[in-house]
Amino acid sequence: MDFTSLIMFVQVFFGIVIGLYFWNLLKNQRTQRVSVDRESRKEMHQLQKLRSISLNEPLAEKVRPLTFADIIGQDEGIRSLEAALCGPNPQHVLVYGPPGVGKTAAARLIMEKAKMNGGSPFLGDAPFIELDGTTARFDERGIADPLIGSVHDPIYQGAGSMGQAGIPQPKPGAITKAHGGMLFIDEIGELHPIQLNKLLKVLEDRKVFLESAYYSEENTSIPTHVHDIFQNGLPADFRLIGATTRTPEEISPAIRSRCLEVFFRPLKQKELSTVAKSASERLNMHIEEQGLETVSSYVKNGREAVNTVQIAAGLATTEERESINVSDIEWVVHASRLSRRPEKNIHPEPVVGRVNGLAVYGPDLGMLLEIEATAQETSGEGMLTVTGIAEEENAGNEMRSIRRKSMARSSVDNVMTVLRHLRVPVERYDIHVNFPGGTPIDGPSAGAAIATAIYSAVNQRKVKNDAAITGELSIWGRLKPVGGVPSKVAAAQEAGATHAFIPADNDETVVHQVEGITVKPLNTLNELFSNVLVEEMDMNRQGVPVTESSS
Numbered sequence: 171m172d173f174t175s176l177i178m179f180v181q182v183f184f185g186i187v188i189g190l191y192f193w194n195l196l197k198n199q200r201t202q203r204v205s206v207d208r209e210s211r212k213e214m215h216q217l218q219k220l221r222s223i224s225l226n227e228p229l230a231e232k233v234r235p236l237t238f239a240d241i242i243g244q245d246e247g248i249r250s251l252e253a254a255l256c257g258p259n260p261q262h263v264l265v266y267g268p269p270g271v272g273k274t275a276a277a278r279l280i281m282e283k284a285k286m287n288g289g290s291p292f293l294g295d296a297p298f299i300e301l302d303g304t305t306a307r308f309d310e311r312g313i314a315d316p317l318i319g320s321v322h323d324p325i326y327q328g329a330g331s332m333g334q335a336g337i338p339q340p341k342p343g344a345i346t347k348a349h350g351g352m353l354f355i356d357e358i359g360e361l362h363p364i365q366l367n368k369l370l371k372v373l374e375d376r377k378v379f380l381e382s383a384y385y386s387e388e389n390t391s392i393p394t395h396v397h398d399i400f401q402n403g404l405p406a407d408f409r410l411i412g413a414t415t416r417t418p419e420e421i422s423p424a425i426r427s428r429c430l431e432v433f434f435r436p437l438k439q440k441e442l443s444t445v446a447k448s449a450s451e452r453l454n455m456h457i458e459e460q461g462l463e464t465v466s467s468y469v470k471n472g473r474e475a476v477n478t479v480q481i482a483a484g485l486a487t488t489e490e491r492e493s494i495n496v497s498d499i500e501w502v503v504h505a506s507r508l509s510r511r512p513e514k515n516i517h518p519e520p521v522v523g524r525v526n527g528l529a530v531y532g533p534d535l536g537m538l539l540e541i542e543a544t545a546q547e548t549s550g551e552g553m554l555t556v557t558g559i560a561e562e563e564n565a566g567n568e569m570r571s572i573r574r575k576s577m578a579r580s581s582v583d584n585v586m587t588v589l590r591h592l593r594v595p596v597e598r599y600d601i602h603v604n605f606p607g608g609t610p611i612d613g614p615s616a617g618a619a620i621a622t623a624i625y626s627a628v629n630q631r632k633v634k635n636d637a638a639i640t641g642e643l644s645i646w647g648r649l650k651p652v653g654g655v656p657s658k659v660a661a662a663q664e665a666g667a668t669h670a671f672i673p674a675d676n677d678e679t680v681v682h683q684v685e686g687i688t689v690k691p692l693n694t695l696n697e698l699f700s701n702v703l704v705e706e707m708d709m710n711r712q713g714v715p716v717t718e719s720s721s
């Protein structure tokens with residue numbers, strides 16, 4: 171074999187080896203592709219099989235409110251939502267309220283309502299995006315952030331062909347998906363502070379800038395749209411609806427200052443009964459009147475009312491009945507370990523030392539606050555006992571927390587000074603003030619009611635049982651304004667009171683309209699006593715005259 175033949179032989183040999191190599195590579199790719207296709211066909215078949223199966227519409231879906239009229243008892247909240255979002259200049263909104271009272275249901279309906287308004291900036295296809303603040307977790311390296319958006323860097327697995335080409339890929343978050351529409355964040359109070367801060371920036375800029383160490387302006391292999399996103403940001407112009415079960419004080423002032431605040435209130439017993447009734451109607455089930463009464467006296471909110479009816483309906487259906495009996499409801503109540511709603515009603519008759527105070531807790535929950543006092547004349551120096559309250563309480567926030575004497579206890583001490591000033595000889599009596607029932611007492615606003623209870627006990631004068639009182643006391647016996655008056659008056663009316671006495675400085679014109687209760691604004695404790703004490707004297711004890719206080 172001469173040299174040329176040898177060269178040719180080597181060339182042919184290497185040609186065959188290289189050819190075999192590429193042929194093998196191609197074959198492998200084809201086999202891989204065939205097996206991927208086979209696997210995908212199998213998965214698609216499985217997916218189609220799953221899709222072909224469908225159960226009935228879940229009961230929870232069937233009873234979901236479809237119009238605002240289906241949302242019971244929240245007319246005021248819905249009106250505020252409409253005012254904020256359905257006009258030509260929609261605002262960001264924070265919706266406060268206890269769990270299960272219709273916040274989400276109303277938010278889901280507001281977009282359609284807004285679109286009906288010709289002047290609204292929301293277009294016909296404006297999106298409504300929902301996100302849950304409790305599950306919207308994010309990765310601190312920015313790999314994943316369902317709210318703000320993230321960048322999928324080429325180092326990460328599954329970066330695909332763009333990744334192989336070293337291109338960082340921006341992934342839009344909910345704020346961009348909601349562009350031109352509304353972003354509803356349920357439980358916004360649970361968002362991580364870092365996410366909240368990022369959200370605030372977006373609300374300000376109406377776009378979001380994403381960052382990546384793999385992005386370079388000079389990199390010409392990066393496609394134009396990625397350059398555009400990194401340089402100009404992703405659009406994020408939307409209106410925020412944040413719902414929370416927390417109180418306004420617990421929400422960051424920065425987000426509050428950018429939003430209109432809307433309040434959804436707890437549902438009254440009658441309203442819960444209506445929610446239960448309409449749920450049973452949607453399920454095509456009849457429910458006895460007494461059954462409705464039982465539901466509404468155990469459940470605390472609309473969701474619980476609907477759930478109770480659903481389980482009872484399920485029970486009736488399995489027994490092939492078309493109506494829900496009281497016993498079905500009782501069984502559900504028992505099985506779900508529901509406890510009866512505390513019924514705070516006014517006392518049936520006037521009693522010495524017993525006063526209907528008014529409290530408010532949570533964002534908007536008014537409640538009747540029972541206050542009892544007894545006074546026993548003593549030869550020595552009188553003692554003051556206060557029960558039914560915490561002796562000490564925490565105040566402040568996460569940054570600065572302090573322990574202080576209970577506000578209710580301080581309030582009683584304040585009342586004793588006021589009564590001494592009014593020449594009520596409290597020092598001659600062992601006085602016991604009790605707050606039964608475990609209702610939270612915010613202290614100062616119960617001052618006027620506590621003073622009435624002690625004054626009534628010392629003078630043995632009965633207090634009108636149909637009167638409810640709220641007001642802080644100045645040390646000179648003047649009634650000072652308090653918070654939550656509308657909710658307090660509504661609670662008083664629901665508990666059966668016919669008269670509510672509030673500080674004149676509150677000037678809550680709105681409360682004058684509560685049906686079935688007369689609201690009387692007063693200036694001084696003396697005016698209050700002459701309005702709420704029954705005009706009779708117990709002859710066993712000398713009534714103590716009240717002198718006019720200087721205020």
Ligand SMILES: Nc1ncnc2c1ncn2[C@@H]1O[C@H](COP(=O)(O)OP(=O)(O)OP(=O)(O)O)[C@@H](O)[C@H]1O
Pocket residue numbers: 233234235240241242243244267268269270271272273274275276356413414415437445471472473474476
């Ligand atoms: N006021 C109401 N009127 C009619 N149905 C209600 C009302 N409140 C709650 N429901 C029923 O309860 C379900 C749950 O209510 P929704 O999710 O709107 O409550 P929410 O206030 O958003 O509660 P959460 O704070 O727990 O998310 C609704 O789908 C509806 O069936």
